[in-house]
Amino acid sequence: MRMSVTWKERLARNGLAWALLLPSLLFLILFTYYPMLKTAWLSLFQADLAVPEPVFNGADNYAFLFSDPVFQKVFSNNLWFAVGTVPTSMILAFLMALFADKAMAGKTFSRVAFFYPNMVPMIAVANIWLFIYTPQYGLLAQLAQWVGRADMNLLGHPDTVMGAMIVMMIWKEAGYFMIFYLAGLQNIPKDLYESASMDGVGAWKVTTRITIPLTMPTTLFVGVVALTNAFKLVDHLWIMTKGGPDNASNLLLYHIYDTAFSFYDQGMAAAMTVVMIAVLLILSSLQFFGWDRKIHYQ
Amino acid sequence: MGKSDELDRADAVKFSLDRHSGIGARTDRELRFGRLKQRAARGIWHLAMLAVGVVWLIPFVWVIWTAFRPKDAGMNSFLTWQWTFEHFARVWEGAPFAQYYLNTLTIAGGVLAVQLFSLTLAAYAFARLRFFGRDVVFMLFLVQIMVPADVLIFSNYHVLKEFGLLDTKLGIMLPYFASAFGIFLLRQTFKQMPLELEEAAMVEGCSRLGILWRIFVPLSLPVYISFAVVSVSYQWNNFLWPLIVTNSVENRPLTVGLAMFAQSFETGAQWAEVSAATLLVVAPLLIGFLLFQRKFINSFMHSGIK
Numbered sequence: 001m002r003m004s005v006t007w008k009e010r011l012a013r014n015g016l017a018w019a020l021l022l023p024s025l026l027f028l029i030l031f032t033y034y035p036m037l038k039t040a041w042l043s044l045f046q047a048d049l050a051v052p053e054p055v056f057n058g059a060d061n062y063a064f065l066f067s068d069p070v071f072q073k074v075f076s077n078n079l080w081f082a083v084g085t086v087p088t089s090m091i092l093a094f095l096m097a098l099f100a101d102k103a104m105a106g107k108t109f110s111r112v113a114f115f116y117p118n119m120v121p122m123i124a125v126a127n128i129w130l131f132i133y134t135p136q137y138g139l140l141a142q143l144a145q146w147v148g149r150a151d152m153n154l155l156g157h158p159d160t161v162m163g164a165m166i167v168m169m170i171w172k173e174a175g176y177f178m179i180f181y182l183a184g185l186q187n188i189p190k191d192l193y194e195s196a197s198m199d200g201v202g203a204w205k206v207t208t209r210i211t212i213p214l215t216m217p218t219t220l221f222v223g224v225v226a227l228t229n230a231f232k233l234v235d236h237l238w239i240m241t242k243g244g245p246d247n248a249s250n251l252l253l254y255h256i257y258d259t260a261f262s263f264y265d266q267g268m269a270a271a272m273t274v275v276m277i278a279v280l281l282i283l284s285s286l287q288f289f290g291w292d293r294k295i296h297y298q
Numbered sequence: 299m300g301k302s303d304e305l306d307r308a309d310a311v312k313f314s315l316d317r318h319s320g321i322g323a324r325t326d327r328e329l330r331f332g333r334l335k336q337r338a339a340r341g342i343w344h345l346a347m348l349a350v351g352v353v354w355l356i357p358f359v360w361v362i363w364t365a366f367r368p369k370d371a372g373m374n375s376f377l378t379w380q381w382t383f384e385h386f387a388r389v390w391e392g393a394p395f396a397q398y399y400l401n402t403l404t405i406a407g408g409v410l411a412v413q414l415f416s417l418t419l420a421a422y423a424f425a426r427l428r429f430f431g432r433d434v435v436f437m438l439f440l441v442q443i444m445v446p447a448d449v450l451i452f453s454n455y456h457v458l459k460e461f462g463l464l465d466t467k468l469g470i471m472l473p474y475f476a477s478a479f480g481i482f483l484l485r486q487t488f489k490q491m492p493l494e495l496e497e498a499a500m501v502e503g504c505s506r507l508g509i510l511w512r513i514f515v516p517l518s519l520p521v522y523i524s525f526a527v528v529s530v531s532y533q534w535n536n537f538l539w540p541l542i543v544t545n546s547v548e549n550r551p552l553t554v555g556l557a558m559f560a561q562s563f564e565t566g567a568q569w570a571e572v573s574a575a576t577l578l579v580v581a582p583l584l585i586g587f588l589l590f591q592r593k594f595i596n597s598f599m600h601s602g603i604k
Contacts, residue, residue, distance in 0.1 A: 016506065017429035020419040025435070027416065027476035032442050035453030042456075092350075099347040104340075106348050112591060113351035116358070118598065119587045120580050121535035123553045127560055127576045128357050131364065131569055139360050171354065176598065183599045203339070232448050235537040239557060253449060253538075260452045261542055269452045277445050284444040 036277060043270035054267065061271035071272070073247050074255045077162065081251060082230035084166035085173065090222055092174040097181030098211070114175035122172070126239035129168045130155075133240075155241055158248035165249055168236065173229065177222045184218030185211070224287040228280055252276055365573035385574035389559070392571070394547050395578060398555035405467055405540075405551055406533035409474045410526055417480040417525075422510050424481065425488035426496075442478040451539050458543060465545040474533070480525050483600055487521045488514055527597035534583055552579045 043061055045054035065071050096114045100107060117125065132139040135153040144152040154164040188211065196206050234254040237243055243250030243258065250258075253276065260269035366381040389395065423429070424436065447454060454473050455464075463469035491514060499509050515522075537553040544550045550558070556579045560572045587594045 013427055014429045017423040017427040017432075020423040020427075021435065023416040024420040024439075024476040024478075024481060027472070028439065028442055028478070031447060031454055031457065031473035031476075032445065032450070033438070035450050035457050036445065038456065039450075039453040095347065096350070099343070103344065103347070105344060106351065108591065110347060110351045111595065112588065113354045115595060116584060116587060117354070119531065119583045119594070120358075121537065121553050121556075123535075123537045123557050124576045124580050127556070127572055128361050131573065132357060132360065137569055139356075171357070175354070179595050179599050182595075203336075232446070235553075238537070238541070239560060253451075256452055257538060257542070260455070273450070273452050276449050280445050280449065 039270045047266035074250045085169045086226040089170045089174045093177030096178040117172045118176040122235035126236035161249040184215040188214045361573045385570045389575045393559045398552045402551040406530045409471045412475045420481045421484035424485045439478040447473040487518045524597035524600045
């Protein structure tokens with residue numbers, strides 16, 4: 001059948017392929033590529049309430065952005081948010097998976113308990129945790145009163161608000177990452193464990209010498225997802241703090257939202273979106289290129 | 299269970315070997331102590347992880363507790379088991395949650411329907427057809443996974459404005475009509491279909507589209523279901539994009555409605571209502587998850603496909 005590949009057949013095949021791709025490609029062009037390019041272009045203009053029409057100003061937006069203390073604050077917040085959430089939720093996820101994979105009791109219970117936060121919308125998570133953190137009525141405040149401590153207001157203080165958000169995010173995400181480790185554990189050849197147990201190797205050694213190295217591809221994948229999520233998940237801020245107090249909990253995407261739809265500074269919002277896209281492309285390229293091949297064990 | 303048995307058996311074998319070979323390095327007592335230590339470690343490990351599970355449940359239990367508690371029951375009377383539906387009733391009457399439900403269902407259903415159509419076609423092209431520019435297009439599709447619509451809210455808002463589709467359900471749905479993730483997921487499955495099946499169908503005079511519809515789609519049903527679970531949960535949870543696009547009750551999805559509802563109260567006395575509203579919003583997905591726990595977890599596992 002393949003021997004008689006004529007020009008006609010090839011043309012028909014190409015035509016069919018492109019026709020099949022057309023619907024997806026159309027929506028991708030309209031809502032991914034075109035907006036990205038348009039935003040990059042708009043980021044070169046001053047487009048706020050001070051000017052009736054956008055005025056070209058070259059790289060001024062970027063120059064301002066990188067010297068703007070608020071942007072610096074927001075960006076470093078985002079980095080700290082990532083540092084706070086990513087390693088801890090990944091370690092927890094790994095432990096959860098180890099447990100949920102082979103637990104002698106409570107397998108289903110633990111899977112459900114660890115994973116259910118993933119089924120709860122971020123906005124509902126924010127409501128739930130607001131009701132834990134809120135002063136006076138909140139769960140923590142009431143516990144504090146119980147043991148005779150003064151009132152507790154974690155979200156009201158610049159020093160504690162980020163920590164409170166990080167704990168919440170770990171609660172939300174660890175179970176999601178767990179399932180990738182669960183899948184990763186299935187790929188480890190069973191006879192490795194069998195021979196280890198025949199040789200009387202302890203559980204700790206089995207974990208550090210077999211399980212951790214052989215789940216490295218999962219760790220890399222989860223790491224990239226966790227890092228990008230640290231930049232993508234911001235819905236909770238709308239409910240909990242609006243980025244405050246004093247921008248202490250503000251994150252990049254929420255700041256973009258604020259800049260565009262509260263301060264109507266389109267040029268700056270565009271420049272920040274470009275920074276955001278750059279960050280995400282760099283983070284995901286870690287996975288798609290470079291590292292991936294070196295870590296794979298096959 | 300199985301593992302502990304194996305370990306014990308391994309110990310026993312080793313023990314008898316030692317005895318018979320007369321080495322006797324490990325005495326009976328040492329061995330028993332070692333096994334005891336192992337068992338204790340296993341017990342602590344189980345207790346610790348189950349404790350994490352309990353801690354993980356606390357926030358939700360706290361919300362359920364608040365939502366079903368009569369307000370006058372007081373915080374300190376933990377021992378009485380009074381409960382009430384009045385908060386739910388007040389929420390249902392106080393805000394158009396029925397409309398929000400309908401909106402979310404329409405949006406999630408609409409997005410899924412178009413996605414299933416567009417991704418089936420594209421997945422087939424990537425899996426089975428050699429065509430000019432395939433690798434380049436494939437890389438282009440990857441961009442959507444790296445830079446998802448979530449972060450393009452500002453940019454897409456302007457596109458939607460150009461189309462005059464602000465504050466419409468169609469406007470909320472449009473950016474999600476193409477799903478690169480779904481395409482790659484399904485492409486993987488289509489690639490594994492036996493070629494002989496296809497060739498046989500072609501000999502019978504079946505066209506490529508006929509093969510796609512009659513063989514590929516039915517055989518990939520589990521993958522479609524997995525994708526549907528992920529896609530619907532995603533739309534159910536989506537917030538920031540519908541928040542900026544919508545401006546009216548007719549188009550607001552549940553998440554935005556919930557956020558508006560929660561914000562309409564000053565901090566303090568209305569926690570019961572907010573908790574009840576939160577439960578109303580999360581209930582369908584959570585119940586689905588509890589009923590089909592395995593299917594849901596497997597579906598989300600697929601969301602990790604590269």
